[in-house]
Amino acid sequence: MDKKPIIYFANPYRHKNPNVMQHRFETMRTITAQIIQEQNYIIPFTPVVYTHDLSQYCEDDQDWVQWDLQFLAKCDAMVVITLDGWEESEGVQKEIEYCKENEIPIMYLDVEEIDTFIKHSNFRGFVDSIEAEEKTWYQHPDGTKSLLISEVRK
Numbered sequence: 608m609d610k611k612p613i614i615y616f617a618n619p620y621r622h623k624n625p626n627v628m629q630h631r632f633e634t635m636r637t638i639t640a641q642i643i644q645e646q647n648y649i650i651p652f653t654p655v656v657y658t659h660d661l662s663q664y665c666e667d668d669q670d671w672v673q674w675d676l677q678f679l680a681k682c683d684a685m686v687v688i689t690l691d692g693w694e695e696s697e698g699v700q701k702e703i704e705y706c707k708e709n710e711i712p713i714m715y716l717d718v719e720e721i722d723t724f725i726k727h728s729n730f731r732g733f734v735d736s737i738e739a740e741e742k743t744w745y746q747h748p749d750g751t752k753s754l755l756i757s758e759v760r761k
Contacts, residue, residue, distance in 0.1 A: 612683035616653040617703075619696035631655065631690055634718065638688065641725050652682060672698050676705050684712040688721070 618635050622628050632655050639653045654675045675698065679685065685706050693699050706713045716724060 611648055611650050613650045613652055613681065615679050615682040615685040615702075616651055616688060617685055617693075617699050618653075618655060618688040618690050619692040619699055620655045621696070621698070622692070627692075634690060635688065638718075638721055638725075641722070645725050652678060654678065672701050675702065679705055679711070680709070682711065684714065686714045686716055689715055689717050 616635065616639065618631060620628060620631050622631070635653050635655045639651050639656050642649065642651045679702060685702060687693060687699060687703065703713060705711070
């Protein structure tokens with residue numbers, strides 16, 4: 608069995624309106640299912656898909672963030688799905704910070720582009736960048752680094 612890269616999919620989740628939380632969950636569930644059906648060379652890990660039903664039992668966001676970071680540490684890369692609110696989401700920002708501190712590759716993907724991206728196998732370019740022996744890193748002003756992604760096919 609070939610080892611496939613595990614890609615962590617981050618997105619905003621918590622919101623004062625439960626309908627927004629439900630919409631975010633449903634969107635990510637659909638995206639994750641699409642990836643599973645159409646991408647045979649990555650394993651998607653999408654915390655909200657696996658924990659949505661449990662969220663009613665634990666409302667302390669710090670517990671969730673710590674739990675998610677443990678999973679993120681085991682992943683090969685992270686994709687941030689830029690749903691409305693991703694820039695304000697404390698959880699997503701902590702996940703991004705963790706990736707930068709630990710040199711975990713990050714890709715930002717607009718939810719409107721996900722169908723095209725998946726159908727054209729553009730995760731292949733991301734995976735190639737992750738697996739490349741020679742990686743190119745971008746140095747952020749704060750001293751952290753992010754992997755520069757090689758060409759992404761359209």
